[in-house]
Amino acid sequence: HRMVSSPYRPLLPFKLFVIPSLKSFVISLVSLYFAAHFLAYLYSVFAILEEKRTLEKKELYDGPLVLNDKYKNVLYGRKINGVYTNVGVMNTALLYDKPKKDGKDKVPSIPDKFYESLFSSAHSILSRQSGKKRDERFVYFTFVNDAYSLMTMNWLCNVDAFEGILNRSVIATSSSTLCTAIKKEYSKVDCIKLSLPSSFSSSLDWGKKEYIQWLIMRASILRRMVRSSIPFVLFETDAVWFRDPSSLFEQASKIDDVDIKVPVKGYTGRGQSLSFDPMLVYPTNGSKILLEEMNKRLTMNSSLYDQDILDELCRAQFNGVVCRTFEWKDIADGKWFKLSESERSRYAPFIVNNNYYVGVKNKMTRQAMNHMWLLNPKSNSCSAVRRRKMFEENEALSSLKPKEEVLKSKSIIDSVAVL
Numbered sequence: 001h002r003m004v005s006s007p008y009r010p011l012l013p014f015k016l017f018v019i020p021s022l023k024s025f026v027i028s029l030v031s032l033y034f035a036a037h038f039l040a041y042l043y044s045v046f047a048i049l050e051e052k053r054t055l056e057k058k059e060l061y062d063g064p065l066v067l068n069d070k071y072k073n074v075l076y077g078r079k080i081n082g083v084y085t086n087v088g089v090m091n092t093a094l095l096y097d098k099p100k101k102d103g104k105d106k107v108p109s110i111p112d113k114f115y116e117s118l119f120s121s122a123h124s125i126l127s128r129q130s131g132k133k134r135d136e137r138f139v140y141f142t143f144v145n146d147a148y149s150l151m152t153m154n155w156l157c158n159v160d161a162f163e164g165i166l167n168r169s170v171i172a173t174s175s176s177t178l179c180t181a182i183k184k185e186y187s188k189v190d191c192i193k194l195s196l197p198s199s200f201s202s203s204l205d206w207g208k209k210e211y212i213q214w215l216i217m218r219a220s221i222l223r224r225m226v227r228s229s230i231p232f233v234l235f236e237t238d239a240v241w242f243r244d245p246s247s248l249f250e251q252a253s254k255i256d257d258v259d260i261k262v263p264v265k266g267y268t269g270r271g272q273s274l275s276f277d278p279m280l281v282y283p284t285n286g287s288k289i290l291l292e293e294m295n296k297r298l299t300m301n302s303s304l305y306d307q308d309i310l311d312e313l314c315r316a317q318f319n320g321v322v323c324r325t326f327e328w329k330d331i332a333d334g335k336w337f338k339l340s341e342s343e344r345s346r347y348a349p350f351i352v353n354n355n356y357y358v359g360v361k362n363k364m365t366r367q368a369m370n371h372m373w374l375l376n377p378k379s380n381s382c383s384a385v386r387r388r389k390m391f392e393e394n395e396a397l398s399s400l401k402p403k404e405e406v407l408k409s410k411s412i413i414d415s416v417a418v419l
């Protein structure tokens with residue numbers, strides 16, 4: 001008969017563990033300490049990666065104007081390094097600066113003098129359009145900071161090819177360098193300087209305090225414009241204008257009532273369906289109420305973005321506001337850049353927004369790679385040759401297919417919610 005050992009008998013003498021020497025006790029304590037530290041470190045790394053992943057989703061937003069990558073004051077006198085090379089180093093601030101919720105930081109107040117200049121400029125532009133019907137008059141308006149200087153110069157070079165855009169444009173900027181450059185090279189354009197703390201001229205990252213404050217300032221400028229009965233088209237300079245879109249804006253209210261008209265997103269099913277710009281705004285009761293409400297919500301809750309609010313108010317037809325949309329084939333967005341040549345040939349957009357892409361430098365690289373960077377690399381002066389090539393290339397693309405086929409071809413753009 002075999003002996004079966006008791007299952008409860010410890011395999012090793014228990015006392016070895018019970019009475020450790022002081023030395024091994026300290027050693028195990030120290031190694032435990034380091035192990036805990038290592039685990040905490042691993043945790044923090046993953047926490048940051050997770051946060052970064054969430055932030056990357058924000059690329060799906062139209063980045064309004066000021067996403068930056070430590071890129072500033074390079075308008076004149078310096079070589080622009082990195083226009084053609086995608087450095088693509090993520091600004092680490094993006095990982096840590098989450099939208100502030102305390103709302104304690106005061107948004108800089110915009111002086112009356114700024115508004116006086118803006119209104120006088122806008123009314124002068126409107127009065128010069130007295131030959132046009134009432135609904136066909138408007139002002140092109142944008143609000144940019146230093147980080148967007150070169151982008152803005154590129155846009156100016158782009159649309160200088162069309163008549164009747166620059167002499168209807170008002171550019172508000174916190175950059176005096178940019179204003180000086182505009183006045184020198186494009187005297188038709190009205191540039192209005194808004195003095196802001198230097199934190200606004202350098203780097204504004206998505207979600208950063210200054211970024212949110214920038215949106216709030218922009219929304220309050222738009223509100224003041226409708227209050228002053230100024231019809232306008234809010235645009236951003238990181239877009240390529242292949243054709244003069246003026247007729248698109250002038251005809252906007254031909255068929256239907258409209259308070260506000262904006263483009264649709266190429267990617268749908270990810271929340272919003274409306275883009276923020278170019279945004280055509282008639283100074284109607286509807287748009288007044290919408291912009292008042294947008295300002296109210298923006299200032300009340302600093303984790304909200306203007307686009308979210310616009311989307312929500314339009315969708316809900318807030319107080320009867322009528323939001324209409326431009327067709328994607330007329331005003332395309334960043335999705336266009338991801339299409340193949342043959343896919344692109346199905347469309348002949350007036351404007352292509354360079355969005356779904358973070359960082360001014362990256363956007364500039366993207367435009368350069370698509371032959372849409374029009375400034376001479378060394379001097380940053382406008383190159384008429386580059387511009388002609390860009391238009392020619394685009395026309396050649398559009399003529400790849402006969403027009404009827406363009407119309408018949410099944411849209412590759414997801415159907416969008418019609419408001």
Ligand SMILES: *[C@@H]1O[C@H](CO)[C@@H](O)[C@H](O)[C@H]1NC(C)=O
Pocket residue numbers: 125128129163164165167168
């Ligand atoms: C802008 O210039 C064009 C071409 O010279 C002219 O027809 C148009 O009336 C001008 N518009 C304004 C608002 O000055």
Ligand SMILES: *[C@@H]1O[C@H](CO)[C@@H](O)[C@H](O)[C@H]1NC(C)=O
Pocket residue numbers: 285
């Ligand atoms: C706009 O609102 C004002 C004041 O509330 C009102 O007098 C006017 O009739 C409204 N206009 C339209 C077109 O509804």
Ligand SMILES: *[C@@H]1O[C@H](CO)[C@@H](O)[C@H](O)[C@H]1NC(C)=O
Pocket residue numbers: 301302303304
């Ligand atoms: C602010 O907006 C965010 C995002 O919509 C929401 O989750 C949050 O509850 C809002 N906060 C307040 C105080 O309304």
